[in-house]
Amino acid sequence: MSRAYGRACGQALIELALLVSVLGAVLLWAIPELHQRLQQRYAGQQLLALHLQQSPLREQVGLEPWELEHYQTELGLSIGEGYTLETSKTDDYSFAQGMQPLWSLLDWQDGFSLPLKNLHAASLVASEDDSASMPWLSYLRLSDGWAPKHLHELIGRPQALTTSHYLQKIGFEHVQSLVAVLPFAREFAPSQLRLGFVDVDVVPSGAVSVNTNSCSSGEYCSW
Numbered sequence: 001m002s003r004a005y006g007r008a009c010g011q012a013l014i015e016l017a018l019l020v021s022v023l024g025a026v027l028l029w030a031i032p033e034l035h036q037r038l039q040q041r042y043a044g045q046q047l048l049a050l051h052l053q054q055s056p057l058r059e060q061v062g063l064e065p066w067e068l069e070h071y072q073t074e075l076g077l078s079i080g081e082g083y084t085l086e087t088s089k090t091d092d093y094s095f096a097q098g099m100q101p102l103w104s105l106l107d108w109q110d111g112f113s114l115p116l117k118n119l120h121a122a123s124l125v126a127s128e129d130d131s132a133s134m135p136w137l138s139y140l141r142l143s144d145g146w147a148p149k150h151l152h153e154l155i156g157r158p159q160a161l162t163t164s165h166y167l168q169k170i171g172f173e174h175v176q177s178l179v180a181v182l183p184f185a186r187e188f189a190p191s192q193l194r195l196g197f198v199d200v201d202v203v204p205s206g207a208v209s210v211n212t213n214s215c216s217s218g219e220y221c222s223w
Helices: 002-060 068-074 094-106 151-160 164-169 172-179 183-188
Strands: 083-090 119-126 137-142
Touching (some): 002 119, 068 083, 172 183
Antiparallel strands (some): 083 119, 119 137
């Protein structure tokens, strides 16, 4: 009985030693490989984020977007060989498709520029795997939030939504000047009735008062 028990314990120890050896070899191979894959994916995520950030700006000033080699050599974002960088700009998203009928009615208005084709996509595709339907990494970013980029857009966009602005463009102020000659129509003068006028000053300058009196320490200042 003791001999059978000893044989079973010896066999269990041998199997355990073999299992630990195999697991150790697998871990010694898997941990560096996993670390390399994680570093590669992290570099790919940084690369796509930077590309989507600077690509609309370069397009706005008329510069060509960076290629994959630029990010690897200039910024050190190496993801290895066998990958290609693909970019595109589209209006294929739900909000743009829903607003397209309304925007088509406003295209004729001058100064009303709210582009719907502003969804930039960047993907890293493994070039050796031509049968893959999904890219290795893919990022999306809306590049234009319709925020005014220049001061004239603060005036031009609201004016484009008013009909009186177009009367002003065809020279209606001359008609106003003729009508304002009449004593009972002085309010129609161009200086009084300004068609399509947009005031960019949210708070009039006269409404802001500054107290020049200095406040002593420990006391509240009255404005």
